[in-house]
Amino acid sequence: MLDADLLAAAAEATGFMPADEGAALAQAALAAPDGPILEVGSYLGKSTLYLAAAARVRGGKVVTVDHHRGSEEHQPGWEYHDPHLVDPAVGLIDTLPGFRRTIAAAGAEDVVVAVVARAEDVARLWATPLALLFLDGSHTDESAQRDLAGWAPHLTVGGVLAIHDVFADPADGGQAPYRIYRQALDSGTYTELTGQGSLRLLRRDR
Known part of the structure; x- marks a missing residue:
């Protein structure tokens, strides 16, 4: 059972993770094999709390990797820019x-273990097999491809690759997360699990 207090805090926190997708992410983390949970792209910590609700019950940690300078869409003149940040x-x-x-x-x-750095730099130094990898960083093709290439090899066999903001229809959202989702699935390395909304969940088979 997930930590109810952290689930409630996650639901109230500021961020872009819908409650149903966050709950699905937490359940996937709870069911993942032994090992740390790692999140690429933390923003203000809403999705981190969903992962923490599983990590606390598992007796483990959530490692978050983010340079905290904002993705492209958070910069001045873009849709999600917040001048207060x-x-x-x-x-x-x-x-x-x-x-x-x-x-x-x-x-x-x-x-929660927060690493303040660019994800690709940390990936080069990382050595511990991951139970769950959650990719929710910058949504440009270049950045999404770097995240998948840098971090997916660290996922243990049986571990879960979670990708957020996956939209098949360009009218619903950016396509970079959809493209890395398709790339991972088409590689034959993963089996798709039941996701929720724009959250896709894949189990690494080999």
Whole structure:
């Protein structure tokens, strides 16, 4: 059973993860094999709390990797830009303070390990097999491809690859997550599990 307090905190947190997709992500993490859970792209920590609701019950950790300077869509002039997230000292997006507040307010600091860096840099240094890998970083093709190429090899056999914002129809959303989802599925390495909404879940078979 998932941690009810963290589920409730996740549902109330600021972010772009619908509650039904977040619950599905948490259940997938709970059912994953032994090992750490890793999230690429944390924003303000909403999806992190869904993963933490599983990690606490599992007795494990959630590692989040994000440079916290915002994705392309968070920059000035783009659809999801929030001027309140700009650090006036440097003139750049900084989501780390909001992320830390979210995790602290939910009482999840004991299960969340935040790595502030570019995902591709950390992937080159990573060595521990992952139980669940959640890709929800920048949605450009270049970045999404880097995330898949850099992190999928670290997923243990039987582990779960979760990809967010997967839309088959371009009218519903950007296509980069859909393309890496298709690439992973078409590789023959994964079997698709039951997802929810724009969340796709794949089990690594080999």
